[in-house]
Amino acid sequence: MDSDRIAEIIIAEIRSTVPELEAQPITRADSMADLGVDSIERSEIILATLEAIGVKVPMVQLHGPRNIGELADLLHAKSKA
Amino acid sequence: MPSPRPDLHSLVVTGIGVASGLGHGKDAFRAGLFEGRSVFAPLARPGRQRGDGSPPFFGVEMPDPPSILPPRVERTAGLSGRAAVAVLDEAWREAGLDHVMPERIGLIVGGSNLMAREQLLSLREYADRLDFLPPRHGHVFLDTDICGLCASQFPIRGFAHTIGAASASGAAAIVEAVEAVRSGRVDACIALGALQDVSLMDLQGFRALGALGAGPVCRPMDTGHDGFLYGEACAALVVTRSEHSAGTVYGRVLGTGFCTDGSRGPEPNSDAQVRAAQDALAAAGLVAADIDYVNGHATGTPSGDEAELATMRRLGLGHALVNATKSIIGHGLSAAGAVEAAALLIQMREGLLHPTLHLDAPLDEAFRWVRGAAQEHRIRHALKFSFGFGGTNVALVFGAPEGEAI
Numbered sequence: 001m002d003s004d005r006i007a008e009i010i011i012a013e014i015r016s017t018v019p020e021l022e023a024q025p026i027t028r029a030d031s032m033a034d035l036g037v038d039s040i041e042r043s044e045i046i047l048a049t050l051e052a053i054g055v056k057v058p059m060v061q062l063h064g065p066r067n068i069g070e071l072a073d074l075l076h077a078k079s080k081a
Numbered sequence: 082m083p084s085p086r087p088d089l090h091s092l093v094v095t096g097i098g099v100a101s102g103l104g105h106g107k108d109a110f111r112a113g114l115f116e117g118r119s120v121f122a123p124l125a126r127p128g129r130q131r132g133d134g135s136p137p138f139f140g141v142e143m144p145d146p147p148s149i150l151p152p153r154v155e156r157t158a159g160l161s162g163r164a165a166v167a168v169l170d171e172a173w174r175e176a177g178l179d180h181v182m183p184e185r186i187g188l189i190v191g192g193s194n195l196m197a198r199e200q201l202l203s204l205r206e207y208a209d210r211l212d213f214l215p216p217r218h219g220h221v222f223l224d225t226d227i228c229g230l231c232a233s234q235f236p237i238r239g240f241a242h243t244i245g246a247a248s249a250s251g252a253a254a255i256v257e258a259v260e261a262v263r264s265g266r267v268d269a270c271i272a273l274g275a276l277q278d279v280s281l282m283d284l285q286g287f288r289a290l291g292a293l294g295a296g297p298v299c300r301p302m303d304t305g306h307d308g309f310l311y312g313e314a315c316a317a318l319v320v321t322r323s324e325h326s327a328g329t330v331y332g333r334v335l336g337t338g339f340c341t342d343g344s345r346g347p348e349p350n351s352d353a354q355v356r357a358a359q360d361a362l363a364a365a366g367l368v369a370a371d372i373d374y375v376n377g378h379a380t381g382t383p384s385g386d387e388a389e390l391a392t393m394r395r396l397g398l399g400h401a402l403v404n405a406t407k408s409i410i411g412h413g414l415s416a417a418g419a420v421e422a423a424a425l426l427i428q429m430r431e432g433l434l435h436p437t438l439h440l441d442a443p444l445d446e447a448f449r450w451v452r453g454a455a456q457e458h459r460i461r462h463a464l465k466f467s468f469g470f471g472g473t474n475v476a477l478v479f480g481a482p483e484g485e486a487i
Contacts, residue, residue, distance in 0.1 A: 017153075017156075018153050019152035019153055019156065020151065020152060020153050040216050040217055043216040044215045044216055044217060047212075047213050047214075047215060047216070048213070048215075050213065051210065051213040056212055
């Protein structure tokens with residue numbers, strides 16, 4: 001599964017967790033904070049994505065990314081590890 | 082005996098929201114009560130079936146609460162939370178609480194262990210993949226999440242907390258709301274009897290205790306009674322001083338009695354029930370002869386019904402009309418005291434008493450049971466009983482809104 005596919009999963013989880021963003025265009029360049037996703041929702045979105053791609057990573061290792069694309073890249077790298 | 086508290090007489094209930102198996106809102110509640118519509122059925126919500134082919138648990142389940150929360154919040158709120166917000170919204174509007182300063186409004190949520198069914202479902206869903214348990218589970222399982230949910234959606238900034246008194250929790254919330262307003266801590270306090278969302282485990286526990294009836298209906302105070310049937314319910318009552326009332330005045334809260342009897346388990350205690358009633362009457366400055374209507378706790382368990390009848394005999398309430406709301410909507414557990422107080426106040430307002438269903442052969446024919454059909458009656462002073470496992474005994478005395486202070 002490549003980084004773009006992981007980003008699609010993240011974006012789908014964002015829309016599911018924050019239904020108010022259902023119709024809003026979301027790209028790899030957006031950050032969850034800028035979209036108004038709160039910290040608990042962010043954790044929920046990441047956990048759901050991890051489960052979808054079959055990866056277990058401690059949340060503490062996932063604080064660096066500044067946008068969805070960087071998060072997808074990081075998860076992609078973890079999935080290869 | 083407590084000394085009379087004349088300042089209690091200025092406390093009124095000005096807003097009511099209610100949800101039960103009869104539907105959402107007071108109109109559905111009122112219509113179903115007075116029609117005496119029986120809504121008992123096998124419990125169908127996930128998490129309430131034994132799954133081994135044995136007979137189902139009977140009881141009452143409500144329609145889904147109206148969707149009034151933002152979708153983002155609603156998806157994280159369970160049935161208890163959504164029902165709480167719905168009844169609070171109805172009570173809030175009716176009482177005109179937008180005109181009260183948020184810092185002068187309090188909320189007391191009556192109930193504990195409110196979300197057992199959802200915890201059971203979560204355990205089933207995540208037992209094999211705990212690493213992916215959504216983090217919201219770290220806070221939404223708390224009963225106080227209902228306080229937070231309500232205060233996040235309504236401008237309640239005085240206080241918000243829970244009070245647990247088993248099946249008397251809703252009535253205990255009314256007692257505490259009265260105290261909070263009477264003390265001057267707030268100008269308005271919402272007493273919310275929360276929906277106790279029971280699981281299969283809770284129901285089986287009640288059955289094992291011998292407290293739960295087999296169904297298909299519940300027969301409080303009837304010789305054919307065999308236990309209570311669970312009923313999903315939730316109600317909010319706004320207690321305020323009469324000078325702060327902006328809307329409907331349903332009735333006055335004249336006196337409360339709230340005592341413990343030293344028992345740990347489910348066994349009722351008539352001595353303490355009498356004491357609670359005497360405390361409430363004394364606080365109201367009334368005697369039993371002044372009471373013209375009793376809304377019983379009346380669960381339909383053999384020992385509970387017998388103890389309550391003994392209590393009413395000892396108090397000398399044979400002249401009063403009596404009915405049992407649980408015969409229609411089942412036993413709301415934590416919500417029951419608040420929902421039944423709502424039923425009492427709605428009957429007071431309508432001048433009509435709802436029938437007690439399935440009361441074909443009363444345990445004691447000497448009492449003036451309301452049965453068969455609704456009965457006209459202008460309530461002047463009413464007594465409400467509410468008892469809980471663990472030795473909790475609550476009595477509330479309400480007076481008609483137009484009554485003179487005594």
